[in-house]
Amino acid sequence: MKQLFIDCGGTYLRSELLTPQGSHRDILPSASIGLWSFIEEAMEKHSDIGFIGVSYAGQVDEGVILASPNLDHEAPFPIAQKVKARYGIELRIDNDLQCALLAESAYWESDTCALLFVGTGLGAAVMDRGHVVRGSRNMAFELGHIPYAPTPLVCGCGRTNCLELWVSGSGMEKWLHHYGKNHHPNLQQLKHANDPKERAIAKGFEEGLLHAVGTLVSVSNPKLLILGGGVIDHNPYLIPYIRETIAHYALKPTLESLRIQHSVLTNAPLEGAKLLSRGKR
Ligand SMILES: [Zn+2]
Structure with missing residues (x-):
């Protein structure tokens, strides 16, 4: 078969x-x-x-x-x-x-872990003592759509203040479009761009990412946080940056036994x- x-x-x-x-x-x-x-x-x-x-x-x-x-x-x-x-x-x-959480938790042999992926969108998933946290309609930890800060943009869900508008490839692309630019968003290029508006997109991304990680760790208290997705994969500076600064964004006791790792599985x-x-x- x-x-x-x-x-x-x-x-x-x-x-x-x-x-x-x-x-x-x-x-x-x-x-x-x-x-x-x-x-x-x-x-x-x-x-x-x-x-x-x-x-x-x-x-x-x-x-x-x-x-x-x-x-x-x-x-x-x-x-x-x-x-x-x-x-x-x-x-x-x-x-x-x-699905990614199931595969990563098996790889890392961790039954209490959280996963945050930043690619086209922003998503998260949490496993607590071997059980994926699902909620009543399997929508628990839709982190990309928590209200974060107002924007002139519209999220795929119809709202204008979602975290995903700040922290995702599609969000950065929407910001660029809003400023009349059509190039593909590249975080490193935005960080070092001459245009202050482009640098602000990169700054907004980094700040929003720290909020996303801090919120996820504070509300789910994992032993292991796995980070992945295209934007994380293409910007290797992000994980050390998160490890250095996360103390300002998460409840202190939740950080004491926390490990932060890059997703290891190719897909x-x-x-x-x-x-x-x-x-x-
Ligand atoms: Zn949304």
């Missing part, structure tokens, strides 16, 4: 097809194909796929895609039910950050999607 694993992110759709002979990985821009079309194409090519695991950059609960601020998709969308009805196989889906959400097949949640 073949198994298909998908990481449907804000920028890329990554997949891995596991067969008895080995595995085949693929990567496509998310804008080029929707998740449902991707599954239809895969099932046409490989009718013997017996399980699908999906890590999804959006809100999902019990097999239903509820909302996806960073992706164009019809919601609510009962994807597990649709796959079962059409192909007779099981699909399990979870939020990408929660933690996809690795987490694989764990869904083993009933991890």
Whole structure:
């Protein structure tokens, strides 16, 4: 039996097809194909796929895609039910950050940990003594959408004061657009730009990131904080900077036994999607 694993992110759709002979990985821009079309194409090519695991950059609960601020998709969308009805196989889906948390916690052998990823969006997930903290609709720790500071911008969720507008690739891009600039946001370039407005975007990002980390650590009290995502990966100065300054942003006792580490898995959400097949949640 073949198994298909998908990481449907804000920028890329990554997949891995596991067969008895080995595995085949693929990567496509998310804008080029929707998740449902991707599954239809895969099932046409490989009718013997017996399980699908999906890590999804959006809100999902019990097999239903509820909302996806960073992706164009019809919601609510009962994807597990649709796959079962059409192909007779099981699909399990979870939020990408929660999938990443499952994979990283297994790697670090830590059962009380938090994860914060900064890429296209800003997201977090928390595991407390072996249990992923989910809330009533699997939306616990949607850190990107906590109210932070007013902006002239509009978040994917419709509000104008979300933390994600300050601390994310898409947020920095929106600020640049607001100032009439269309170049791709690069934190290092913004930090050293001649234009004070661009430097202010970088400053706003760093300050917002410290607030995000301090808030997450203070409210979830993890033993291990794992940081990752494209913006963290491309700016190696950020993790030492956070370690040096976090004392000003988090409750002191929560820092006493805290370790802060960079995500080590090449694609933690996809690795987490694989764990869904083993009933991890
Ligand atoms: Zn928002």
